[in-house]
Amino acid sequence: MATQKLSVSSSYTYLNSPSITAVTLDSGPVDGGNLVVITGTAFSYTTSVTFDGTPALSFRVASDTEIDAVLPAGAIGPADVSVTTLGGTTTAADAYTYLGRFAVLGGASVTNTGLSIVTGDLGVSPGVSITGFPPGQVNGSIHNSDAAAVAAHADLITTYNDAVGQPPDASITGDLGGQTLPPGVYNAASSIGLSSTLTLDAQGDRNAKWIFQIGSTLTTATASHVLLINGATARNVIWLIGSSATLGTDTDFAGRVLAQISITVTAGVTVNGQVLAIDGSVTLDTNRIARPW
Numbered sequence: 050m051a052t053q054k055l056s057v058s059s060s061y062t063y064l065n066s067p068s069i070t071a072v073t074l075d076s077g078p079v080d081g082g083n084l085v086v087i088t089g090t091a092f093s094y095t096t097s098v099t100f101d102g103t104p105a106l107s108f109r110v111a112s113d114t115e116i117d118a119v120l121p122a123g124a125i126g127p128a129d130v131s132v133t134t135l136g137g138t139t140t141a142a143d144a145y146t147y148l149g150r151f152a153v154l155g156g157a158s159v160t161n162t163g164l165s166i167v168t169g170d171l172g173v174s175p176g177v178s179i180t181g182f183p184p185g186q187v188n189g190s191i192h193n194s195d196a197a198a199v200a201a202h203a204d205l206i207t208t209y210n211d212a213v214g215q216p217p218d219a220s221i222t223g224d225l226g227g228q229t230l231p232p233g234v235y236n237a238a239s240s241i242g243l244s245s246t247l248t249l250d251a252q253g254d255r256n257a258k259w260i261f262q263i264g265s266t267l268t269t270a271t272a273s274h275v276l277l278i279n280g281a282t283a284r285n286v287i288w289l290i291g292s293s294a295t296l297g298t299d300t301d302f303a304g305r306v307l308a309q310i311s312i313t314v315t316a317g318v319t320v321n322g323q324v325l326a327i328d329g330s331v332t333l334d335t336n337r338i339a340r341p342w
Contacts, residue, residue, distance in 0.1 A: 064136030065091040069144065072130055075256045076146040076284055078342045081106065081120040085145070087132065092116050094135040100145060101128040123147040125204050148284065150189065151201045152340040153324050155331040161185040162334045163316070169323070169340030174198035176330075185333065189340075205325050209307045212260050213289050221261070226273065232257035236264075243269040249303075251281035258285045259304070267294040267306075275303040283321040283341035293329065296320070303341075314338070 069089040077083040087098070093113045098105040101123055108118040116132065127143035152169025153159060159173050161181025172192030173179055179193055192198035217236035226245035231252060241263045251257035257280065267290050277283065286304030288294070293310045296302055299317040306312055306322065311329030314320065320338040324331050 064094060064134065066137035067091040067095070067132050067134045067139045069130060069132060069139055069141040071256065072141065072144045073255050074282065074284075075144060076148050076342070077120060079123060079125050079147045079149055081122040083120050083342070085118055085120060087116040087118060087130065088114055089116075089132070089139070090114060091134060091136055092132065095132055096135065097131075097133045099131045099133075102131075120145075125149050125200075126207075148342055149201055149204055150197075150340070151192075151323065151325065152189065152338050153331055153333070154198070154201055154205060155179075155326050156202065156328045157311075157326075158330040160330065160332050165333045165336045165338070167333075167338050169338075170197070170201075172198035172201060174202040181333070202327070205307060205327060208287075209289060209309075209327065212287050212307070213262055215260055215262075217262065226270075230259065232259055234260045234262065236262040238264045240265040241267050243267070243273045243275070243300075245270070246274040246276055248276045248278060249281045249286060251277070251279045253279055255280040255282065256285070257281060259287070261286075261288045261304075263289060264291045266290065266292050269295070269297045269300045269302065271298045272300065273297060274301045277303055286322070294324075 071088045073086045095110050098108045098118045103121045105118040106121050125147050128145045129140050129142050130144040131140040150170040152167050153171040155173045157176035158178035165185040168188045170189040171187045174194045177194045215234045218233035221235045221237045224242045224244050225247045226243050229248040283303040288304050288306045290308035294308050295313045296318045298315050301319050303321045306324045308326045312324045312326050313332045314336050316334045318336045321341055
């Protein structure tokens with residue numbers, strides 16, 4: 050009888066290592082819980098997604114080039130984003146930034162007149178004076194020189210120093226009203242005004258960033274306006290004020306205002322962002338201020 054030979058064939062698939070090209074949006078709350086989109090390559094066989102080593106609360110592989118992930122809580126500041134697949138692990142250093150809870154923070158005091166509404170935490174450090182709440186309302190927590198306020202003040206100084214150290218892309222002078230500016234770092238040696246509408250155009254990039262390094266004061270005129278278009282977000286606009294800022298009556302402002310001394314927010318002003326003073330006071334008067342994350 051002839052002997053039959055059994056033929057066994059097998060195959061093995063080599064997988065490419067993954068890569069990360071972008072995280073959108075690339076910043077958000079320290080508490081986590083928000084959704085980001087990670088784009089890149091070779092994501093089909095993803096087994097884990099982490100942010101500074103902490104696993105995402107959940108993730109979905111939308112395609113070989115996209116992962117949708119829900120952020121875990123983290124520490125304030127930049128975080129590495131890592132994706133592990135059957136083909137390997139890739140890490141994008143400092144690709145995401147955790148942002149703090151505070152909408153209003155004063156160094157010496159926070160005072161309010163009228164029915165201001167603050168969405169986000171409000172606090173003071175190292176000062177201990179908070180007045181005018183009520184009638185002002187805080188949709189968040191009030192921190193009077195407690196551990197959270199002390200930590201927020203330290204983070205404010207770090208954020209200010211990091212941003213002021215960025216090399217400028219262009220110089221600005223005088224009045225920003227009527228201008229349309231693309232993303233970049235803008236430097237003014239002295240004071241800057243805003244008399245009408247400043248338009249910030251992200252040009253379709255939701256991670257676009259603006260830093261305004263203002264050597265002295267920022268003053269806005271009555272009913273002036275910061276307009277965000279084409280994907281621009283208030284969380285990605287930082288106003289660095291070398292001394293103090295005054296937002297004029299009925300101004301509609303956007304961005305994170307970080308002042309070395311004080312910030313005066315006059316009657317009827319709305320701020321899509323933060324007002325944070327390092328050494329001096331934040332003064333409110335019938336305003337609406339909402340942290341943009």
